[in-house]
Amino acid sequence: MSALDHEPFPKGAFFALTGLLALALVGTTAFRLTHLNGPPPIRLATSDAPVRSVDLSFEDQANGSVLVRDNHTGALLETLAPNTNGFIRGVLRGLAHDRMRRHLDAAPPFRLAQTADGRISLLDTATGRRIDLESFGTGNRADFAKLLGLGAGRRA
Numbered sequence: 001m002s003a004l005d006h007e008p009f010p011k012g013a014f015f016a017l018t019g020l021l022a023l024a025l026v027g028t029t030a031f032r033l034t035h036l037n038g039p040p041p042i043r044l045a046t047s048d049a050p051v052r053s054v055d056l057s058f059e060d061q062a063n064g065s066v067l068v069r070d071n072h073t074g075a076l077l078e079t080l081a082p083n084t085n086g087f088i089r090g091v092l093r094g095l096a097h098d099r100m101r102r103h104l105d106a107a108p109p110f111r112l113a114q115t116a117d118g119r120i121s122l123l124d125t126a127t128g129r130r131i132d133l134e135s136f137g138t139g140n141r142a143d144f145a146k147l148l149g150l151g152a153g154r155r156a
Helices: 011-034 086-101 138-150
Strands: 050-060 066-070 076-080 110-115 120-124 130-132
Touching: 050 138, 066 086, 076 138, 086 120, 086 138, 110 138, 120 138
Parallel strands: none
Antiparallel strands: 050 066, 050 110, 066 076, 110 120, 120 130
């Protein structure tokens, strides 16, 4: 038999541990609730500053095609035919799902940007989420690069 069999667990230690756990739970919950729906700040390092960018909007059509427009001019840049451009559609589906999960408006544009070193990324201006398109191979990158070339673009 040990000393624990004869003596109760110290009340001070029990209350200290209970208080510490409660404080951790309250702190975590408060942090999650205050940072749940707000977009993270967009910070670009100097080397990540775009040299060319275009804000794009995408419109689903009844026939399954997707219209790609320059968000500033409204000009039609491309029509993605049904059952084509699976990578572009997949990326946009993921970003749209993220907006719906956060209860955000679908209207803000997506910013397609190219940096001085040639890297291309897609930024969701509503959520701040950025996708580095270099990670998905040259063919998939080229699909988005074509859209960057079609847009009027602007110097950053």
